[in-house]
Amino acid sequence: MHDFLLETVRLRLRLFREDDLDALLRCRSDERVARFQLWDPFTADDAKNFINVWKEIPPGTPGSWSAIAIQLKKTCEVIGDCALKVENGENLQGEIGFNLSPVHQGRGYATEACRSLLEYAFRELKLHRIIAVMDADNKDAIALCERVGMRREAYYKQNTWYKNHWGDEVVFAILQKEFLAANESGII
Numbered sequence: 053m054h055d056f057l058l059e060t061v062r063l064r065l066r067l068f069r070e071d072d073l074d075a076l077l078r079c080r081s082d083e084r085v086a087r088f089q090l091w092d093p094f095t096a097d098d099a100k101n102f103i104n105v106w107k108e109i110p111p112g113t114p115g116s117w118s119a120i121a122i123q124l125k126k127t128c129e130v131i132g133d134c135a136l137k138v139e140n141g142e143n144l145q146g147e148i149g150f151n152l153s154p155v156h157q158g159r160g161y162a163t164e165a166c167r168s169l170l171e172y173a174f175r176e177l178k179l180h181r182i183i184a185v186m187d188a189d190n191k192d193a194i195a196l197c198e199r200v201g202m203r204r205e206a207y208y209k210q211n212t213w214y215k216n217h218w219g220d221e222v223v224f225a226i227l228q229k230e231f232l233a234a235n236e237s238g239i240i
């Protein structure tokens with residue numbers, strides 16, 4: 053059991069637990085959540101395996117992704133997940149990703165979680181640069197990156213084959229110094 057915990061005004065970000073199974077399944081079995089992902093909508097077994105794999109891997113583990121549950125403080129409901137990958141060694145590069153149950157989208161929760169995760173990655177883990185990679189048609193994910201001050205750095209034409217088509221991908225990024233300057237002046 054790890055004590056990783058981030059708190060925002062409305063959210064708690066923590067590692068997954070076995071009793072999050074139903075909430076994770078609700079979110080990740082939804083075709084709208086899986087649409088732009090390399091994975092298919094989750095089955096109950098997928099959700100169980102996911103929690104078994106990720107419940108013990110805290111953010112900042114070198115060379116690894118970690119999966120983090122997004123929980124509403126008010127109701128304790130888990131409404132989605134986010135993820136942080138930290139590269140091995142001295143490169144200090146990271147990557148983030150986000151998923152919210154459709155019923156909880158459109159209220160700024162992903163923005164709130166993303167800011168908190170960036171703050172943790174830059175202030176606590178001292179990462180130098182963080183990227184997010186998404187399908188070029190994933191307008192909501194692109195808007196999220198723009199809201200948290202990330203810069204569009206790359207557009208890859210048909211670089212990924214998934215769900216029976218060639219997908220274009222975009223890469224957003226933000227440097228530690230850019231985030232900290234914006235954060236301290238209240239922009240992010």
Ligand SMILES: CC(C)(COP(=O)(O)OP(=O)(O)OC[C@H]1O[C@@H](n2cnc3c(N)ncnc32)[C@H](O)[C@@H]1OP(=O)(O)O)[C@@H](O)C(=O)NCCC(=O)NCCS
Pocket residue numbers: 084085086088089149150151152153156157158159160161162163164185186187190192193195196
């Ligand atoms: C990507 C994803 C997490 C973004 O979720 P989201 O709900 O659009 O983002 P937020 O929770 O930050 O909400 C932002 C919306 O709430 C509104 N909002 C309301 N209150 C707000 C607040 N306090 N702060 C910020 N935005 C707020 C914003 O105006 C925005 O509305 P709009 O979409 O009409 O412009 C979500 O679309 C998702 O889970 N998609 C499926 C999975 C996926 O593809 N993930 C990305 C893989 S790379």
